[in-house]
Amino acid sequence: MRISIRLYRCIIDILMKIRDNRVAYKQIGTIVFLLLLSVGLSLISIDIHVFSFPINLFLLLLLVAISFVLESYVFRYYVVSVKKMMLFATFIALCLMFLYWLLHHRMIFSEILPSVLYDFSTTALFIVGFLFFIVMLGVLILRGIKVINKQKFAFLFSHIGLWLALSAGMLGQADVYTLRANLIENNSISYAYTSKGMAMDLPFKVKLNKIHTEYYATGSPKAYAAHVSVYENDVVATERISINHPYRYKGYDMYLQKAGTNTCVLQIVYDPWRYVVFVGIISVLMGAMLCFIHGIKYRTKNDGLE
Amino acid sequence: MMGWNSLYMFAMVSIGCWLTAAIMALANGKRQRNSVLVSVFQFTGIIVLSVFIILLTVGLQRPPLQTLGEIRLWYAFFLVIAGWITFYYWRFSWILLFTTVLSSVFLLINIFRPEIHHQMLPPALQSFWFIPHVILYMFSYALLACTFLIALIGLIKHKDTYLQASENLTVAGVSFFTVAMLMGSLWAKVAWGHYWTWDAKELWAALTWMMYLFYLQYKNYKKNHNKTAYWILIVAFVCLQMCWYGIYYFPSQHQSFHTYF
Numbered sequence: 001m002r003i004s005i006r007l008y009r010c011i012i013d014i015l016m017k018i019r020d021n022r023v024a025y026k027q028i029g030t031i032v033f034l035l036l037l038s039v040g041l042s043l044i045s046i047d048i049h050v051f052s053f054p055i056n057l058f059l060l061l062l063l064v065a066i067s068f069v070l071e072s073y074v075f076r077y078y079v080v081s082v083k084k085m086m087l088f089a090t091f092i093a094l095c096l097m098f099l100y101w102l103l104h105h106r107m108i109f110s111e112i113l114p115s116v117l118y119d120f121s122t123t124a125l126f127i128v129g130f131l132f133f134i135v136m137l138g139v140l141i142l143r144g145i146k147v148i149n150k151q152k153f154a155f156l157f158s159h160i161g162l163w164l165a166l167s168a169g170m171l172g173q174a175d176v177y178t179l180r181a182n183l184i185e186n187n188s189i190s191y192a193y194t195s196k197g198m199a200m201d202l203p204f205k206v207k208l209n210k211i212h213t214e215y216y217a218t219g220s221p222k223a224y225a226a227h228v229s230v231y232e233n234d235v236v237a238t239e240r241i242s243i244n245h246p247y248r249y250k251g252y253d254m255y256l257q258k259a260g261t262n263t264c265v266l267q268i269v270y271d272p273w274r275y276v277v278f279v280g281i282i283s284v285l286m287g288a289m290l291c292f293i294h295g296i297k298y299r300t301k302n303d304g305l306e
Numbered sequence: 307m308m309g310w311n312s313l314y315m316f317a318m319v320s321i322g323c324w325l326t327a328a329i330m331a332l333a334n335g336k337r338q339r340n341s342v343l344v345s346v347f348q349f350t351g352i353i354v355l356s357v358f359i360i361l362l363t364v365g366l367q368r369p370p371l372q373t374l375g376e377i378r379l380w381y382a383f384f385l386v387i388a389g390w391i392t393f394y395y396w397r398f399s400w401i402l403l404f405t406t407v408l409s410s411v412f413l414l415i416n417i418f419r420p421e422i423h424h425q426m427l428p429p430a431l432q433s434f435w436f437i438p439h440v441i442l443y444m445f446s447y448a449l450l451a452c453t454f455l456i457a458l459i460g461l462i463k464h465k466d467t468y469l470q471a472s473e474n475l476t477v478a479g480v481s482f483f484t485v486a487m488l489m490g491s492l493w494a495k496v497a498w499g500h501y502w503t504w505d506a507k508e509l510w511a512a513l514t515w516m517m518y519l520f521y522l523q524y525k526n527y528k529k530n531h532n533k534t535a536y537w538i539l540i541v542a543f544v545c546l547q548m549c550w551y552g553i554y555y556f557p558s559q560h561q562s563f564h565t566y567f
Contacts, residue, residue, distance in 0.1 A: 253499055
């Protein structure tokens with residue numbers, strides 16, 4: 001009862017403010033526009049593989065160019081604070097992640113949700129939201145790079161690393177293929193399936209020789225391993241693949257996903273951008289360590305961001 | 307063989323030392339007198355608990371990093387260290403009492419409601435990355451718990467030193483959090499083939515991380531005191547609880563790669 005009275009009062013209050021012209025219509029308009037845009041974008045599903053190499057490389061350069069233009073012209077000549085926009089971009093990213101987590105509970109929403117929202121990471125809303133974050137991060141880096149001093153290294157390493165990891169991780173997805181291969185002992189295969197059930201040819205054959213399983217005294221599993229042979233015309237290699245110990249051949253990483261008594265499932269990942277993301281991650285790691293060493297000192301008054 | 311049943315002896319000695327240190331720190335107030343003695347008591351407690359952890363590791367024949375009870379033990383351990391760092395640098399006389407009470411609660415839960423501690427390490431966790439990943443997380447959680455306590459106290463009665471201390475502790479906590487999280491992503495690449503998969507745990511880790519970055523950006527944007535900064539820290543700590551154990555109470559946990567037990 002109390003809540004409904006409060007809600008009623010709140011609505012009346014807003015209506016009175018609108019009547020008295022105390023609310024900026026521009027702001028309400030902007031919020032409604034952003035909400036409608038978000039709903040619209042969330043209903044568009046994007047097949048990331050459409051942007052495979054070299055399109056994703058061009059997109060990456062485009063992101064740099066947009067950041068450059070924003071930094072050089074828009075933020076310089078108009079009164080828009082870079083820090084404020086970065087806060088806004090972080091807020092957007094936070095909202096998107098929270099929404100993503102809510103959509104993880106598919107079984108609860110299953111009757112109501114449009115099917116496109118079942119994988120939120122492929123919706124235009126998620127992708128555009130994070131691209132906006134990446135662009136703003138680019139602007140921040142371009143702004144920060146102009147005042148370089150010793151204490152700025154933490155800033156540069158962490159921000160450039162994050163930019164690299166996020167942009168290469170996101171746009172690089174277009175070239176990444178995650179395949180599953182079901183192997184039976186003493187049989188070989190030359191294809192594997194995508195998550196959508198499409199068969200893809202591999203540039204080699206894999207044969208499962210033997211499954212190795214170890215158990216603790218309590219009966220819980222201790223170790224799984226699959227002994228496989230990789231063929232092209234002849235045997236190229238005979239390897240032991242176990243959890244945490246994949247095998248890489250011709251750019252394809254083979255991971256042991258499941259192991260039965262005489263069968264196993266291999267996850268085969270083709271990821272040509274892995275080292276770019278890796279460099280980004282290492283750079284953020286170094287930035288975080290420098291940040292800890294310098295402590296608060298790196299946050300100097302003249303950080304060049306305004 | 308040393309096991310969980312002897313925890314109560316070590317815990318009682320440690321809690322006794324920490325309580326003595328906390329009461330001495332409170333009695334001293336801002337004076338420097340006896341601060342060495344406070345540190346001596348605090349560290350005696352820490353050393354006693356470290357001895358238990360070492361003996362437990364030997365007894366279990368694996369690092370005690372697997373069950374929730376074991377992680378609680380580490381959290382209690384790091385919380386008193388983080389509390390001491392905060393006390394040492396900023397002389398908050400009350401912080402030691404808070405961290406002692408929190409650590410004691412965690413230790414007492416382990417004594418009175420022991421989890422099943424007989425599980426062995428499943429294959430996915432047998433990795434070089436496992437120990438640094440979990441320990442760095444626990445240390446960052448402990449530092450960030452201190453920022454939460456400062457934010458709570460700051461909301462009630464603000465002091466300028468609280469702002470500086472919470473910001474410094476957040477920088478340290480976020481640095482450890484970042485390293486732990488990225489080590490996890492490197493490990494995920496080796497174990498599952500992808501750096502990041504947006505499962506429930508990873509989503510909340512990223513959300514918590516971003517929330518703390520949001521706080522640091524906000525502090526950089528608005529340098530003067532206002533209560534919003536404290537509120538952001540409190541919300542960020544709530545996110546951290548979701549990331550740590552909160553997600554396991556929601557239906558989406560079944561899809562998580564991080565559910566082992």
